[in-house]
Amino acid sequence: MDLYGYPRPENGRLEQILNQFFLKSLHMILDSRVPAIRLSSHYGEVKRSDKWFNLVLGDRPSAMDNLSFWNRSFMPPMVIDIILVQELPTSSSEHNSSIALGSEMVKETAIERWIVQHEHQKAVAHPISEASYKKTYKKSILLLRSVFSMLRLLPAYKAFRKRFSSQNCDFDISYKVCTYAVPFPGEEDKLMKRHNFVPIDTQQGPLSISLMYRKNLSDFNLDAFLSFPSEIITDYVGSPLTEPIRPFPATLSEKDFCATSFPVKGSQPTSSSAFQRRHSWTNGIHGDVSSQKNSHLYQSPYEFSSSPTPTDLYSHRIQNQRLSAYQKAELDDLLSPPFSPSPSPSPPTYLSSGNPVHSRMRSETSPMSIPYPMMGRSPRHLSPNKSDPNRHSLPPPSPRSIKNDPSSQESSSGIRSMRKSDSLRVGEPSPGLRNFGPRVSRDSKEDSGRFSGPSSSSSPRVGFSRSSSRLSFQDEFGDGDFTYPFIVDDIDPPDFQASQNLDGKNKSEDSSQASFTAKRSQDAAVGVLVHMLRAAPPLCSNSSCYISQSSKPEVVREVGVASEFFKPRNTTDALEELKAYKEMKDLILSKSTEKY
Amino acid sequence: MNCEVCQLKELEVEHFEIREVLRCILHTILFHRALGLVRPKDVDLELFEITYVQCGDMELERKIDEKIDQFIDRVEKHPNKKNQICLSFYEVKNKHATWFTNKVERLFWEHWYINLNVMQHPKTPSGKSHHSKLVVDPGVEARGARRAALEASLRDVLFQIIKFVNEKKDHVPSIPNVEGIPFPYEITISSSSDSAFGMDMFKRMLQTGHPTMLS
Numbered sequence: 001m002d003l004y005g006y007p008r009p010e011n012g013r014l015e016q017i018l019n020q021f022f023l024k025s026l027h028m029i030l031d032s033r034v035p036a037i038r039l040s041s042h043y044g045e046v047k048r049s050d051k052w053f054n055l056v057l058g059d060r061p062s063a064m065d066n067l068s069f070w071n072r073s074f075m076p077p078m079v080i081d082i083i084l085v086q087e088l089p090t091s092s093s094e095h096n097s098s099i100a101l102g103s104e105m106v107k108e109t110a111i112e113r114w115i116v117q118h119e120h121q122k123a124v125a126h127p128i129s130e131a132s133y134k135k136t137y138k139k140s141i142l143l144l145r146s147v148f149s150m151l152r153l154l155p156a157y158k159a160f161r162k163r164f165s166s167q168n169c170d171f172d173i174s175y176k177v178c179t180y181a182v183p184f185p186g187e188e189d190k191l192m193k194r195h196n197f198v199p200i201d202t203q204q205g206p207l208s209i210s211l212m213y214r215k216n217l218s219d220f221n222l223d224a225f226l227s228f229p230s231e232i233i234t235d236y237v238g239s240p241l242t243e244p245i246r247p248f249p250a251t252l253s254e255k256d257f258c259a260t261s262f263p264v265k266g267s268q269p270t271s272s273s274a275f276q277r278r279h280s281w282t283n284g285i286h287g288d289v290s291s292q293k294n295s296h297l298y299q300s301p302y303e304f305s306s307s308p309t310p311t312d313l314y315s316h317r318i319q320n321q322r323l324s325a326y327q328k329a330e331l332d333d334l335l336s337p338p339f340s341p342s343p344s345p346s347p348p349t350y351l352s353s354g355n356p357v358h359s360r361m362r363s364e365t366s367p368m369s370i371p372y373p374m375m376g377r378s379p380r381h382l383s384p385n386k387s388d389p390n391r392h393s394l395p396p397p398s399p400r401s402i403k404n405d406p407s408s409q410e411s412s413s414g415i416r417s418m419r420k421s422d423s424l425r426v427g428e429p430s431p432g433l434r435n436f437g438p439r440v441s442r443d444s445k446e447d448s449g450r451f452s453g454p455s456s457s458s459s460p461r462v463g464f465s466r467s468s469s470r471l472s473f474q475d476e477f478g479d480g481d482f483t484y485p486f487i488v489d490d491i492d493p494p495d496f497q498a499s500q501n502l503d504g505k506n507k508s509e510d511s512s513q514a515s516f517t518a519k520r521s522q523d524a525a526v527g528v529l530v531h532m533l534r535a536a537p538p539l540c541s542n543s544s545c546y547i548s549q550s551s552k553p554e555v556v557r558e559v560g561v562a563s564e565f566f567k568p569r570n571t572t573d574a575l576e577e578l579k580a581y582k583e584m585k586d587l588i589l590s591k592s593t594e595k596y
Numbered sequence: 597m598n599c600e601v602c603q604l605k606e607l608e609v610e611h612f613e614i615r616e617v618l619r620c621i622l623h624t625i626l627f628h629r630a631l632g633l634v635r636p637k638d639v640d641l642e643l644f645e646i647t648y649v650q651c652g653d654m655e656l657e658r659k660i661d662e663k664i665d666q667f668i669d670r671v672e673k674h675p676n677k678k679n680q681i682c683l684s685f686y687e688v689k690n691k692h693a694t695w696f697t698n699k700v701e702r703l704f705w706e707h708w709y710i711n712l713n714v715m716q717h718p719k720t721p722s723g724k725s726h727h728s729k730l731v732v733d734p735g736v737e738a739r740g741a742r743r744a745a746l747e748a749s750l751r752d753v754l755f756q757i758i759k760f761v762n763e764k765k766d767h768v769p770s771i772p773n774v775e776g777i778p779f780p781y782e783i784t785i786s787s788s789s790d791s792a793f794g795m796d797m798f799k800r801m802l803q804t805g806h807p808t809m810l811s
Binding site: 046051054055056057134138139141142143145146148149150152153157158161197198 | 624627628631632633634635636638645646647648649751754755757758761762763765768770771
């Protein structure tokens, strides 16, 4: 009997362990090699399925939802290739592994290959004892810990971190999962180093993980791909170049002018197809599995056609039919980790300095902090003592961009979700990004559709990460333009920020603010509004802390009105301005309340 | 049950590198022995391009930092000596309780020896001894080379840990259903000047009651 009282065959528990071992291995490898997978991971409450092998990795990526090959009694080997995708100049010589997509040449090179396999042997005559399960499970835990550590010591991890943390890379990392290992070309094979983890002997055959990896990635010049140094954008809205009246403040440092460089490349999905690669679950998965018992089939060397072919596509539709609701429930709930009758653990605590990414995973609501969107910047690269130089580097957007931006709706939803996380940066997984979940998963499903079956999209994509990380966020924010209307104006002096008081208790402070605000530009008014709103009483939980779309035109109007305020004024004018802001605030609050 | 011993490769470190190196090694070992439910946490070293894994247990982190502080104090008090940290895992067995004592016996099943050779900078130009390992400012290039060598050595140590954990699994006791580290452990510090430096190891060997297998 299992934990739920269902009668299970004696071999069922071992199969359960083996199944979950395959899935856990895959999750672990993809999570530390493919940026898109890491982006889509969620770290909420620990699910039962995540407790397997006592290693919590977060939600499984959606790409794994359709895996059923390794959820049966006979499991073929799982071959996971980690592929480096590079863009080549069109004039460069063609390689076997190069393909042409549009006007760009793309080179794909496997830099790692993980093979997880269980060599199934004839079942033994005597039943498998519980002690045997426990031993197998214990050794599986130890093996997976080794793999987890090893993943961070291999050269490909550096490439992953570079790609994950920077949007300005000319390379991408993708993956391919097969049931057979395509031999590497002779030259590549010589460059691969092999490592075999000690297999686990089970009563139905050994369970093993082996690895081939490129010891040296210097050939790929990955460091050179961190090009596009930060641009100093001097013609941002509000700068003296756009507003001659306003001089350059003498006290500003260059850091304040530095803006996060937006991706130079066109961010439309169709134009950036060079880095979009479908996940290639091979045809070997849903082909005749029984004939592939020995797993190795020779195929031609690496060739990736520009359009998805049925031979290396995995049918999304078929998997949906196979994976019935019962099986899904079985995967998540019924297949619970064995030998763990203890109650669910309390949420783990982390040192935020050690891993701020994880600390931001919790589903907490931050008190009205508006984070700066930073595409793909990983805080794990930063020392806890170092401040993020890009933290306050975004210029305030033009009000025109707020009005005309077609994705303003997405940006408002983005603001809502972003504000749910404490100082969240775009490109990092968090519970707040769950609001992007449907969008991301749509993208991922589109991708899976493209690589898993006859695709509805005509343009082939090379990298899943492209669509789910860069593109999805760019779709949200409109081709790299950040349309947050309430990004804090970072050139506000601290005392101005601190002295905002909506209640108007301190009129002398208001007069000082008024004299100060007389000198500010239109954008500073927006910043003032932001500060006022932040100081406002928190909204109700339903309305959250975001500005509804309907109120945006009014905000723009109000900002336009505010610009008229910037004439030589006295205290009275300041008081009137304060009243106007209060009215604005009330209006926005009422509209938010009405909406919910 | 066998007691396995792992002597890690000796590392030559400078004073300011001790904390990072020890954190990396100790947490890596403990991650492989924290076989209860953990949510792993990646930590990047500041001085080296290495990422190691922690269990995500703040209490454990605090204990390790305390031990590292003790080690650093010891190094400062006893310079010019080779220093060693021993991380040991044991099982607790209650011996027959007498009227006056309730003796508890520790059955060690694994010892990890982390050997650090802390290089000392000369305080005075004349402060030289053939016993000490003095560091004269070698220049930027040499310093960089030394740092790179240390990074490579540290990486080797981490691979050594993974290899050991992977090869020897049978001696690990069954895992109780707890979070974090299910096995009791202790961290002891010793240095070459101690008369018990070697005796300590010998005592542990005797306690296990089995011949040790030095790796």
